[in-house]
Amino acid sequence: DAGITQSPRHKVTETGTPVTLRCHQTENHRYMYWYRQDPGHGLRLIHYSYGVKDTDKGEVSDGYSVSRSKTEDFLLTLESATSSQTSVYFCAIRPDRPMNTEAFFGQGTRLTVV
Amino acid sequence: AQSVTQPDIHITVSEGASLELRCNYSYGATPYLFWYVQSPGQGLQLLLKYFSGDTLVQGIKGFEAEFKRSQSSFNLRKPSVHWSDAAEYFCAVARNQAGTALIFGKGTTLSVSS
Numbered sequence: 001d002a003g004i005t006q007s008p009r010h011k012v013t014e015t016g017t018p019v020t021l022r023c024h025q026t027e028n029h030r031y032m033y034w035y036r037q038d039p040g041h042g043l044r045l046i047h048y049s050y051g052v053k054d055t056d057k058g059e060v061s062d063g064y065s066v067s068r069s070k071t072e073d074f075l076l077t078l079e080s081a082t083s084s085q086t087s088v089y090f091c092a093i094r095p096d097r098p099m100n101t102e103a104f105f106g107q108g109t110r111l112t113v114v
Numbered sequence: 115a116q117s118v119t120q121p122d123i124h125i126t127v128s129e130g131a132s133l134e135l136r137c138n139y140s141y142g143a144t145p146y147l148f149w150y151v152q153s154p155g156q157g158l159q160l161l162l163k164y165f166s167g168d169t170l171v172q173g174i175k176g177f178e179a180e181f182k183r184s185q186s187s188f189n190l191r192k193p194s195v196h197w198s199d200a201a202e203y204f205c206a207v208a209r210n211q212a213g214t215a216l217i218f219g220k221g222t223t224l225s226v227s228s
Contacts, residue, residue, distance in 0.1 A: 031213035100165035100166075103215075
């Protein structure tokens with residue numbers, strides 16, 4: 001258990017509404033990531049963070065923004081949700097020592113945009 | 115940029131038979147390589163990882179993988195499959211630097227027949 005909590009675990013929202021997903025970790029790791037998982041696409045990187053206020057875009061960042069004002073929290077916001085953003089969202093952390101450490105994942109948030 | 119290819123979308127294996135899941139990566143140097151497993155409705159669990167040294171790595175649940183630099187491959191194997199191995203398997207690559215994001219393949223779904 002890497003101490004990662006995602007909330008909410010399930011959410012249904014309407015097209016055009018803003019949505020924020022939260023990832024909370026208890027171990028003060030610098031590196032945090034948001035992925036989305038879709039059938040036939042595997043996990044795709046949305047955004048990542050190397051520390052407080054240090055974030056960058058991943059492969060599929062359009063329509064998403066992130067914020068990291070505290071080490072322990074990494075928020076993913078859909079400014080105006082669309083049906084194409086219906087997905088399962090996973091947060092991950094990766095300890096920076098040793099360098100070869102794997103990523104640890106939260107349990108996921110299933111988001112449905114109707 | 116790194117990329118990962120898992121050529122097989124779906125594989126069916128008889129219980130007790132051997133298994134090999136293929137993974138090819140694209141990266142200029144020796145990357146960090148990972149195999150994860152995901153049971154239906156669950157999060158991702160690390161099976162094994164490679165970063166240097168012995169090219170045959172052992173993982174949990176009786177899995178092993180072999181790194182072949184000349185073929186840019188990191189294939190996952192198991193000598194005798196159990197019904198509980200039915201799941202989705204993901205190969206992932208990361209640059210050999212601290213904290214870099216894992217890039218995932220699209221996954222291979224394993225079905226086990228009795």
